[in-house]
Amino acid sequence: MRIKRPRIRQKIIFTLERQLVKGAHYQLLLLAALIGLISIVGGILVMPSGEPTSTFGESVWWAFLRLSDPGYLGDDQGNWRRFISTLITVAGYVVFLGSLVAVITTWMNRKIRHLEQGLTPVTANNHILILGWSNRTIHIAAEIFQSVGRIRRFLEKYDAKKLQLIILSEEVSSFQMQELKDHPMIGTRAHEIVLRTGLAIDREHLRRVDSLNASCVIVPSLAYGRKELISPDIETIKCLLSLNAEAQAQNNQDLPYVVAEIQDENKINAARRSYTGPLEVIGSNTIISRLMAQNIRHPGLSAVYNEILSQVDDNNLFSQVFPELTGQPMGRLKRAFTRAVVLGIVKSEGEHFSPQLNLPDDYLLEDDVLLVLLAKNSTDLVWRKDRISTDYAPMPFLGMLPVEELENRINILVLGWNEHVPALIRELCTYEDEKYFIRLVGLRPIAEREKELAFLSENGDRVVVENVVADFIRESEIRKLAAETFDHILMVSSDRMEEEEEADARTMVGYVLLEEVLEKASKRPSVLLELSDPSNESLIRRFQSEVIISPMVLSHLLAGIALQRELNSIYNELFTVGGAEIIFRNLPEYGLSSGKKRFDELESLASAHGETILGVYLDRPDASGNHLLLNPAKSHEIGLSDNDRFVVLTTFY
Template sequence: MRIKRPRIRRKIIFTLERQLVKGAHFQLLLVAALIGLISIIGGILVMPSGSPTATFGESVWWAFLRLTDPGYLGEDVGNWRRFISTLITVAGYVIFLGSLVAVITTWMNRKIRHLEQGLTPVTANDHILILGWSNRTIHIAAEIFQSVGRIKRFLERYDAKKLQLIILSEEVSPFQMQELKDHPMIGRRAHDIVLRTGLAIDREHLRRVDSLNASCIIIPSLAYGRKELINPDIETIKCLLSLNAEANSQNIKKLPYVVAEIQDANKVNAAYRSYSGPLEVVGSNTIISRLMAQNIRHPGLSEVYNEILSQVDDNNLFSQAFPELVGQPIGKLKKVFTKAVVLGIVKKEGEHFTPQLNLPDEKVLEEGDLLVLLARSSSDLIWRKDRLSIETETVPFLGQLPVDELENTIRILILGWNEHVPSLIRELCTYEEEKYFIRLVALRPVTEREKDLAFLEEENLRVSVEHFVADFIRESEIKKTEAETFDHILLVSSDRMEEEEEADARTMVGYVLLEEVLEKAPKRPSVLLELSDPSNESLVKSFQSEVIISPMVLSHLLAGIALQRELNSIYNELFTVGGAEIIFRDLNEYGVSFGKLQFHELESLATAHGETVLGIYLNRADEAGNHLLLNPSKGKKIDLSDKDRLVVLTTFY
């Protein structure tokens, strides 16, 4: 038989514990009860030594005063009375002051931690909302803060006075705020960013950031996880469905404008069907693969892309309406914009935008058209009225110049594997006039690769793939790849690493080992590195390679399209096979006599061949250490040599 022992003490302690954990209010009530109990006991003990007329209530009040205020200690007469007074005063220090300070301090700490965790709802209007914390989020915020001109027009469009930026993150910590502060383009403005904890797929958490009252919502994709049943694209589409459902539940007809990143091109249409409001979808794998493909076909273009797509303090693409210039031909517009290059126009048809780039000079700007310009900042989007009255000479058309077609099979060595590789190979399949041989060297099993490259079964007449299972950061393995026999080498950031730093470390170590092989090669292939962390670019700058930083490119795209919706159509036009493309031209193709020429003279030569010159790629660095001169001053004389090349926008028919 089990003996039941008395558990009164444990029961009392347990009861007190349950009261204490209920919060500051119950803790204060408990302290008040304890003070009252001590006052009563003190009053009872001191009654025999008091005056005969002293009542019980007066004795309790005497004890309470000494419990709460030690200043009364010197007024007592008699040893017993002084002894009781001393005990009560000491108890007052410990219980009254100590407990009160402890309760209030604990409550304040708990409240501050609650606020730091970002669990309280916000009330805002026309704010910019970023849903999710990824390697793009900080760069998106930086791009938004630095886009002064675009922000100004953005605020004017929504009649807002101040930019409000809110980020919804799965977990909010001081580390994230410190990351924002450490970014050179954010700095002290990090305090203007509101962080909130929550999941983008949870409707309750979307209410927490007042999502339906936002002017623009940006949904960057999280890290790609092949083994996860719920991949980032599914979460993005679920977020779009949640926004739709939330708007329907509140009977809101006007939904906020959303820019969403989708990795898998096959899910882009599903994303558009999931949201009934204004939406632009950026296919990240498609964009990066197109940039890689263009750079393989035209080595050196990565520097052009990095300036246009990832450096806010250099040249960027802008689109803006100039109603006062309606009716003017493109040829004249090229002359009146002295600090920008006119690339073409964008026409708006309902909710869709249609870019028309590299237009002939006689094309007239019509009402509603947006001009597309390459400029350093929005302050350079100014035109000179005095040049509008100058009659421009019609440049005779000398015929479209051919683009070099590679008759031999182009050999490409790809070291590493990530989600961009299948997209790159699919993109190369769209170039119908070219043949490719690709050797894939990675640790991923061949069966998994072939599953992702199943589309090659129908299109493998021009693209053939050879698989190697090897670790390219081993010197013995990289020598077996015969890297020196290829035309182009691509090192991609591995998707087997969870951290960007680890993935980039493998890529850079592989590149250093590759250099040992290539330094003895009779003909050096072009080398392109894909990195995840922009701070690592400086580590390989001294080598002969090109770099594409995927998160920086995608962050610039997402931020730019959020502020100017029509930019999405422009980027798609520039990086898709056919239509307008950026390429290099040798100077002798234009019949240029080498020497000092002004940039406006090169513009006229390009126009004569139906092209738009964007800048010059110098064979030697200029006084600032740059090889690429995009959008130089129109009147600046540039000393050209036979090895310099022009960066032009041409059109493939």
């Protein structure tokens, strides 16, 4: 039989340890017991010395006073009493003061760390909630803070007095708060943002941010670091299911409005089925691919999209009801808004919205219909009564202008690979009257590419894809590709980089090498860069290229649609094949030559051709260094040159 040795000392130490780790309350209790024990022992030892410690109670009190206050040390008489008093006083420094301060300090530090980690639940109503920290999150917060007019109407809708913005992040640290403070559009307002730690797919963490009482929930998708089997779309759909389940568990029938980003368009319907409340789903890959496709078909449009979709302080799309203008023709409305361009209307059909853009001048505005306008801010959404006159006579209809058809095969060179490339090729396949040859160059294995491009079997006669495995940041590899023979070159950020800075670094280095190859080319193709970090755009601004910053575009979409739900239908209309699209028109197409023209004159001329003019793309930059002049004042006089182009909204039938 095994003999158990006595381990009394270890047992006592283990018991004390288990009590100490339970928290500050137990630590204080043990400390109080230790103080009491020292006081009792000291009282017993000092009792034989006589008055004033002749009784047990007075002796214990005497010891406790010396233990808690060293000022009593000089009041004692007799060697024995002074000896005991000195021992108790020294013990008081160590136990009473040192241990007490240590316990309280440790408790406060632990509590502060707990609060900094964002683990405590919040109590809020009608707040805006962002679930997840990605390369979109900070920009979404900035867009929301800067959208003053939209925020005002948003708060009025939910009868809220102040904007409350809460972000749920997998990790919360001082680094994230500093990132918010460093953003120029947030700055000192970063302290108004509440950060909480948690996962969007965890119901308990959703309760931590009071998700069911939010007025709007934004679910951005992760752009990098995807796992093999758990993609960002799966996490987004799981988040929607968790919100639904949480509402059912609490018998909450009034679910919050959700704006969710889905990368794979094949999972959009699954996302809609996962949530029974008001929901708008943004197909990010589809949106970016449509922007790229239209820019390839109409080089230069990236500047228009960047201003409309990426710049808070420039022109944006707004929708608003103007009941006092009901019954007015569209032609008069275009004249009445002197600081905005009227694009069309949006009709509400229950949970769905139906936009109608680029309407004819004789179209009469119906009751309870939203007017869609392009303006710099909400304060420009005003109309002048003197411009609504009964003697208004529109220009006679001059006939629709033909849209240039791309008859020859379009050659496109794509350098790099990410999730937007298959979506782009799928988008190009929708242009049934056009033919494309696309050379894909990157490090992704050909087998993996072909798996994602399996849909090409249905369009092999119109869209031909050639896969090349090469590293485009080597000049020798770029020269082998014969880049100068292509019509368009697209460079995308690699999805093999975990950090967006590293992905952009490869793209920009490859672009600089590409510029060396194209410098001596007789024909220069248009070059479009996709970047992930907006701060990198300034590094290549001096080169002749166009830039689309995907996170900025998607952040603007998420924030804008969160504040104005109907914007999602407008963007889909603008970026979808057919219907209303933004294109360029040359001066001769409108029967104009170089000279000075007022913008309202150009607006009337465009309306006579069944189009809506948005601005002018100048061949040479203006005094402020900009090529794009979008939504100028109606009375603004523009000096046109032969190579200038009009930015117009037309309709494809």
